[in-house]
Amino acid sequence: MLLSIIVPTRNRLPSLKRLMESFDALRIPERSELEILVVDNDSNDGTSVWLRDECQRSRNFRLFVLRETSPGKASALNRGIAATKGDYFLILDDDVIVDSQLLVWHLDCYRTQPFEALQGRILPGVDAEGQRADPERLREYNIPLIDYGDQYQEIFGLIGTNMSFKRSVIDKVGLFDPRLGPGASGFSEDTEFSARIRTAGFKIGYTPHAIVYHELDPVRYGRSYNRKVEYQKGLSRSIYRKDSLAFRVIPDLLINCTRFCLYSVFGRTEKSYVTEGRILKCWGQIVGALRLRRNVNEPHEQR
Numbered sequence: 001m002l003l004s005i006i007v008p009t010r011n012r013l014p015s016l017k018r019l020m021e022s023f024d025a026l027r028i029p030e031r032s033e034l035e036i037l038v039v040d041n042d043s044n045d046g047t048s049v050w051l052r053d054e055c056q057r058s059r060n061f062r063l064f065v066l067r068e069t070s071p072g073k074a075s076a077l078n079r080g081i082a083a084t085k086g087d088y089f090l091i092l093d094d095d096v097i098v099d100s101q102l103l104v105w106h107l108d109c110y111r112t113q114p115f116e117a118l119q120g121r122i123l124p125g126v127d128a129e130g131q132r133a134d135p136e137r138l139r140e141y142n143i144p145l146i147d148y149g150d151q152y153q154e155i156f157g158l159i160g161t162n163m164s165f166k167r168s169v170i171d172k173v174g175l176f177d178p179r180l181g182p183g184a185s186g187f188s189e190d191t192e193f194s195a196r197i198r199t200a201g202f203k204i205g206y207t208p209h210a211i212v213y214h215e216l217d218p219v220r221y222g223r224s225y226n227r228k229v230e231y232q233k234g235l236s237r238s239i240y241r242k243d244s245l246a247f248r249v250i251p252d253l254l255i256n257c258t259r260f261c262l263y264s265v266f267g268r269t270e271k272s273y274v275t276e277g278r279i280l281k282c283w284g285q286i287v288g289a290l291r292l293r294r295n296v297n298e299p300h301e302q303r
Helices: 013-023 047-054 073-082 102-112 135-141 167-173 189-199 223-240 245-265 269-302
Strands: 002-009 033-040 062-067 088-091 096-098 117-124 163-166 204-214
Touching (some): 013 047, 047 062, 163 167, 223 269, 245 269
Antiparallel strands (some): 096 204
16 A cells, blocks of 8 residues: 655745654554655755755655646645555645654544545644744644544544545545645635535545644744735635625625624634634635636726
8 A cells, every 4th residue: 555645845944854854753554655755846945955865865665856846835736646656645734743653543544434535633833943832822823723632523624734535536526726725826725625525425534643743933923924814815715716795705704894893892802813814814805806807807808
């Protein structure tokens, strides 16, 4: 059985080094082979040189380095998927480190549970200086955190790191949408992919024991970064969702503006933080939808 880990990367060499170091302790399940494909999405920070040297090291898995010049995480993922014949694919971002039992638990869940795609647990790691997250301020770090408890369960969708799926999923639903995700629209390549998985009749599950630790990056901390993220999520939504602006998006915007004012008046800091993000997401979706309409209409106007 061939297990394929795909890691898209762009200009995050220090983070990538930490991830690769964690692979050295990775346990490979019995009767399985492991290959790791690192897809360099046109980095210019020395990543390609470092990876070339890494390919010369002796390991208990095969390391392949690919290059994808089309911008975007989705394009890099598609390049990696197309280059392998793996039976199972595991997608990891370049800013996590892995638990040594990660593969064992992903594969164990497939063997014992009726899922075709899986989301593992994502916990906060440390920053570049080794400092851990303050558990009282986890939301402010603006990193993806997944912890649905200690039991296997069916879930609605996947988050773009520590997710895996069988080859049969790719064979039926296709690759990732290159218009979406980091380096393109900013977000939602995982959300749109999950929707196609469900539409195809596959089940998505959560495995609690398959763990990665997401690094803490001070650049992400605080409300300013959260506003930017939520706005980009709205722009991404405008590409793959067909929500009515008049009957859904604008009413949601007005409702959340009202809630934000009330939460701010009554000092509900966490509630106002979340609601502010929802406001920016709605606004991004409106802006994105109007841009798409303008782009569609411009050729007709020119004719």
